[in-house]
Amino acid sequence: MRQLHHRPIRARGTFYSAAKRSLLFTTCLGIAAPAFAEESGLAIEEIVITAQKRTESSQSVAAAITAIGGDELSKTNFNNVADLQNIAPSVQIGESFGFAQIMVRGVGTDNPFVGGDPSVAVHLDGVVIGQPSAQFGSLFDIERIEVLRGPQGTLYGRNATGGSVNVISYKPTPETTGYARLTGGNYDLIKFEGAVGGALSDTLMARAAVRYTNRGGYGTNLVDGSDIDDADQLSLRGQLLWEPTEDVSLRLAAEHHEEDDRNYIPKFRGPSYDPAPLPALEPQPTAGTRATDPRDIYSNVNLQNKRSQDSFSAELNWDIDETFSLTSLSNYQTFEKIPQADFDMTEVDFYIWSESYESDQFSEELRLNFESDRLRGLIGAYYYYEKLDSDNRLDIPLVPQFVADSTPVLSGCGFDDNVSDQIVGADPELLCFNFRGTSKTNAYALFGNAIYDLTDTLSVNVGARYSYEKKEGDTDRWTAPGAPVLTFQDEKSFEKFTPNVRLEWRANDEVLVYAGYSKGFKSGIFLTGQTTPVLDPEIVDAYEIGLKGMFMDRRLRFNAAAFYYDFTDLQQGRSVPAGTSGFTLVYENAASAEIKGMEMEFTWLASEHIRIDGSATYLDATFDDYVTTDPFDTVFQQLGLIDAGVDLSQQLAGNRLVQSPKWSGRLAVTVDHEISDTGWLAEGTVAVSYKDQVYFTQFNHDALAQDDVTTIDANVRFSSDNGWSVNLWGRNLTDETIYVGTFILNSSRTNAGFLAPPRTFGATLGYEF
Template sequence: MLSFKRYPTTVAVALTLAAPLMTALPARAAELEEVIVTAQKREQSLQDVSVAVTAVSADDLLRSNIKSIEDLQTRVPGVTFGNDFSFAKLFIRGVGLNSSFAGIDPSVALHVDGAVVAQASAQFASLFDLERVEALRGPQGTLYGRNATGGSINLITAKPTQHFSGYTNLSIGGSDLSYGLDSALSGPLTDAMLGRVAVHYQHHDGYGIHTGSGKDIDDLNVIATRAHLQFKFSDNVDLLLSGEYAKEDDHSKSVHFIAPMFPVPPQPSLRALGLPNVLANSRNVGGDFRPSFESETWSTTATLTWQLSDAVALKSLTNYREFDDQLVQDFDVSDTVNGGFPPAPTSTMQLQAIGDEQFSEELQFIYEGDKLRGIAAAYYLQESIDSLVLLGRDPVRFPERSRVVVPATLDVDAWAVFANFTYAINDLFSVKAGARYSAEERTVENRFGVASPVDPAAVFDPVRRASRDYSDFSPEVGVELRPSSDMMLYATYSEGFKSGTANLGERVPNLVNPETIENFEAGIKSRWLRDTLLLNVAAFKYKVEDAQYDRTYAITAPPFYAARLENAATTDGRGVELESSWLATDRFRLSLSGTYYHIRFDRFLSQNPINPALFGPAGSSLPPEDLAGNSPRNTPDWTAELSATYKWPLTSGASLALTAAAAARDKQYYTEFNDDITGQDDYTLYDANLLYTTPGGKLTLNLWGKNLTDEMIVSGIYVTSTARTITGTYLPPRTYGATVGYKF
């Protein structure tokens, strides 16, 4: 648990920041603003939603310079984010993606205006021109079209406005030479048509270098745009057409050298490639080639809303999205300090390319009566995933000569019907019930090609195909109790389902069973001190069955390892989450949130690939390790976030606002084996910003800094058996800069 004795620096800094501000507080306080969300598919006050949900407003995103999903983990309780091999690793309450191959659904869904972004590799969303971000914790099967066992992150974009308006924000940063542009125009085009267009550009130089070429890595170069056209056919019929495009072309998302798999290799062939000329814990990488990453995505969405009466509405949500990316890296990621460049291409070069096409349709019936309110919906998703993995030699210039070639496809046809309704028996007591029926068909096809060192090209296995149908029924029941207008207590039981699937990196396709969750949750949402103090608490207990994990097995012949997707684990989780905000005066606001989790494996047997005994004389007869009692990946036992904002009104009519924030995390692990070398020790990140607003509020200047103490934090770990190395990715170093904004 969070201990003041154990973490004196964090507490001391927070109190130091808050103390001088609190001494200057006037006695009179304003009221907290009401936050409206659509977490349950209808507009509600955040305090009336019987779900653990956090909302981050557009103003908060701008002031804190939050530009990506990764940045949200310091603002949203229970959320952690990592990445490896260009897969976003979103976790909520210890439930997330446990594989680094295409074809496995994320456990945490990402939606843009209600339309799902199906693949984890496409979840590196840039947060631009948003109204807010909503993060829902726990299974969300009876409210959203796509299954989500861990939770859902919903991006609510800014919509066209009745009056002409717009803004432009220009940013420039410090040592990493960052700069960016966000701009939008919105307003009426005709009496019955509104429009909005937004553009986003973000760039920063590299946080490290490729030691062979001396050029940047972990840089960023992203451009994106979004447009809305809204047709007001009548007072009751509305059509919103949305289009989005984004492209990234840089040298990010490659893994870094952490340590050799075996400090003392049990045999010479298991020595980490690149040794001994390596430097661990470095933002630099070595390898034969400079790593590179490219991605491109576009989508169109049509949202038709027909208000049949004051109580009844029909909505159609139609979405089409295409996504492609390519990552090139060298698993020999040692930070080489001497030697020629480039050496002869080795067997550790990797090219990974993913293409995804998805189409979805969701038809919603929304009812908002005096006592009964809720949603019933039908959903359909069709998805086609293409994956290509090339390993060895020079897969960029001579792909046909790669040592290992794995082309694979996965086709998904899924449909579901679901409903969620709440009935108010009286002003004090309401009951909630929901259910979801899901059905999916998945078909996988792959070839596997391998070449010996002397073969001119890979020799392919026969084409292998496999298909399987899945179905599931997931109920939800709950109660809401409102003893006063300022307090709601709730309790729910819900189930969730993540479809079975196949790992597109395996030699023989293996369609595994679905992953399921049973979740109990109780909470309180309340306002105190004449609406100046918000206090929300949620407690949960869940069990995940048949959790999908990549398991690595030791084999006797090179490359000495084989991976297989399996229903490997059962997980028991329980925890408590706190969110609070105190508006002490018109000038001073203090926010505190945190989580305490006890999430452990109840059943998990697996071999640890970094156990050298597996390659000893008795290695083949060693039983798997019992991992019961270990923590899942990306799941610290506790987290805490504290922020304080103080505003100074100036005599000119302008204002200054200073915000200081601290986000602390307990130790977490990035593999299920909980080895120290594959984890990250507890840490605290400090951010701050100073916002100047001119009279009238049209012009702003924001000075911001993030990770002010320049902590080097591992955000993901991957054991790379090909190069016999332990590799990882890092959170950004200290960044700082200024943003000038103008709005009208």
Template structure:
């Protein structure tokens, strides 16, 4: 399979290169630009470099999807982006988004953890991985930037950045409403309404809801699990400040209360150690989508935020101020031993609030484009986890005791100054120089308890084994160097070297001195070109990463430990080819190859307690890093009078993904191919849609880990959605 996919990738590159040379010359560039045929591929304007420009003029690997495209492809969350963007992988644990780009993602499962892909909502960094859910409605566009973005985006953008831009108020009265129904009794709604309140004052309000039956059942209690009950709303005001300025004020709210994110039994980690639940007469269901627990999982979360954006034209210079406040709170309860035996009760929670402020000055000065700015971030988190245990696990009388508990307050303060300068050396050459200096301070006040004697419930006062109060500071310098060469209009070659870093800090409950930041140097070269009168678009890139001081997490006893113990090498290539062979038909092919390996890395495997000595992991593949992936799609659209219909089919293949650095196949996702299909019809103000995702009903793992030795090392995790299908009806006004 790998050889055939590599052949497809090489064939794609060869096919792409031939028309570029055969059909385009420098001499006819102007005619090609000005006289593109009606079937030309549509363009999209992005703000990836914090200024508005065509995506084809941005010298980095980026994919952007408009809000209309998201709706037509039924992409209603970050998880669905994995089938639309090359070298992107997505999973979840406990409702926290595990986004990975080019093998660099989020693998810390404790509350308080931070990802390696920065997530921005309307320019405001969203620190909490769990808080990224609930932001995906009434969207103008989504931009996925691949590769470290240390200069313009700073902390935790080692893998890249996902920028979600919502629809803004307009001075014209407009809106839409969309309702849907699908299998699993999935009832959805989304809508928005906006317009002018008074001269210079515009508003927009939007909402989203979902109520869905469960994908599986708890065979012990008889209730459904992995269901959904979600509510979200957003309100925005836009004020014109004379002729030179605007101020946008936005607030949003999101709520979930369902039986989602519970652990599923995925297998036995060590063939010589039987999971404790089986030893105590417990069982697991035959269907992976079901669970067998004495209680139902629960998920309760609330997120809200408010942000303000001021933009002023100061006469050739633009001043922007972006202020954000976000409050997040969630609690998840599930089972640790994942059997029907009454042995454990696992819950974890996080309460956080963040404040951020960014100032930017940008403008043009002849051949120079520039942006300089300053950034401040302050976050407080209170989080922890609790595992009441049955004392019979350690030979004591049967009955639940207080067990394991960790809690802590974590605070992060960060400040940075940055700048990027693009200088046009000539009509064909542009050089870029950027730099960012970041400073951070992390502090923690936490404790750990392990109590096998006091009964549970109720929860009793804490008796900590240890307490910790500590603080650490760090700084990082993340420069960027790049050069662009444009031999003609709509053809660009670029090369860059850039640095990114992921914050250091503390892990609640692990009782160590904290962990240091990761740092990465990335080298990338690519090409973006449009050919054949706009009917062929080819974007390709190759990259090499030198990745140092990786933060690697693993479960030891009941603790999640984070080690600064590894370096790695990552390199690969990816391409996005779009072809319109004739009016109405568009074909998209996005192959990606990714080679990742640890080097100079030794660690003891907690799934093999019989060998406490570290084992060498040099050459092992990084987590969430499939070697080969391939996305393909074909879409045909046709207009008849005042109506239009389109039909689209998608295929997405991903190679094997490991979830631990030990590359254990039982704790991995097998290679899989998923198929999606969509039918959309528009007539005047009405929209009608049919959709189907994962049509072959593949059962794939969203995340897996080896659980605690205290319950016999079962493999636990969560699952991706099964086959889903349904219809939507919408009205635009």
């Protein structure tokens, strides 16, 4: 079934219904929903979502959820989860060395090292993507994305303290459907995305999708003129859906994603901050050149980003009878990456970082859904296994070597071929840091959720989860110049019962009010290649009240929520000096933190051809009790600028949590116009987004932050009855320089930054059938 685009805003959108045992998927247009027309006149139609593992209206779910449809995503040149942060309220997405740092309502992880579980789960067709680096994979052929805010655990196999991003792809259908989109843009962007699906027989359906992206760099390595922060990516997905009877279906899916470019490269942001009255420290090495443009770099290292990601899933659905249905979801996935960066960011032989990182993950979820006149819900069992291997190398080489194409390649500390074919040779006299290790996770869970209608207007929603997790790992080599070779082993298990309860009141057919409490649990962390013991779990007690309603004869949808989170043992990481120009990571539990906030979002059909969407968030996220040491104070003490006997500990109570802007918001205006007697619809959208100041360190240093910033995105789309479309799009049109992460190299005294894309624009030619 091909979606038509010739109607005005008030009448736009369709949804597809499969056999009775399947879920109902809908194409969602707009920030939270499409606009539809009823026969009686202008009105907003409710959206169908599956966030609670059943088909239901988004407005009937007593939880903070934002749904974004695939059509809306395609208009903005959407690539991955990083592009969500200006669309869904309370969402902030940072990046460090290619690790996704997804924050929802101030809850997330800023850990850029292997072994830390994300606090916000990302699910692709129900399967969790375990590692933050893998969360940056390409998202394509997407029907919709649902962003759930707040602790999750009684509806999903993998629990999360911050929230869940649910990505739902298009599934095979009996009808032959498909599309093709070709995009060109500045920075030599060429992107193709396409899909085709349909019936292979009376009981077997299939769908195949592909995306290829090639783009020049947003910056330049000024030593050799090569691009950095470029893109060379390929993504493939194939699905088979077998329906031997009306009550049974089996879906098989395989997906592959790969990257081979120079993306995620840290750039020189500046010297270490000036902690007056002490002087700012000059970055090391003092020789060499550092770029003045924040997007460029001077480097004599062969910079690289190599990634490969594969996933295989089997989903079995069985409608047992009118009351019960059973789902089994099995998945196996692998992820590998080999990055290489220049940590001194000069042409001088000083500091090379390389890593080999491999992840193997298996999960099995078994879920029994039930529904009767007054009671509906589910019970489930879950198993998750993950093995991580990482080999981190930090080298200060002595003699540069060259390969056939004259690209400078620096001799390192003896890498194996499977670690990096750009680093060759070995010299025991070099200053070499090596952090190598393995970690394993075995997680088991029983969970359930039920909603009981006490009256026609009042319901109680209760859920519970029992989690058991075991973390174990070893560091088989931890070396630093002048230090003995260290090995380290640790293991620890955790178990936790986490309930939730919510009261839901339907004031009338159009207004829902709710209030609830939930407890979130995130297990301990073992960082591979580090000597930090397994961390304790972090626990959050979350309270929320909310309102969801349709007003003005269903021309205005308004949703709002207020929340309070009480955190204990919040997991925090910081790099500390380790030998000459090196560092290691200390991960620790902050004693407590408190988060208070409010958020709202709305869609208003101002007229038949004008739609206004908006959202706003106020967030007060601070530490209550966190005593720790600023790593730079340790450097100053080592240099004699602070007396050796001074206690460097400081209380961070009152400091803001990382990547938690106090204010954020978005306003978008969409106008459409039917071009008379042509079968074409013209539609334009302008969106303005604002984010308050964001800190990238618990110590709230302004030099290690991103100032408040306003961005503007826009697109104009022409679509026809016969399936053709042309979309002209632009993002960050005022070309703001926006840092999404900062990493401090303590001993080398360097502030390294990671940047969001600059101004980008282009055109997409599409065809749907």
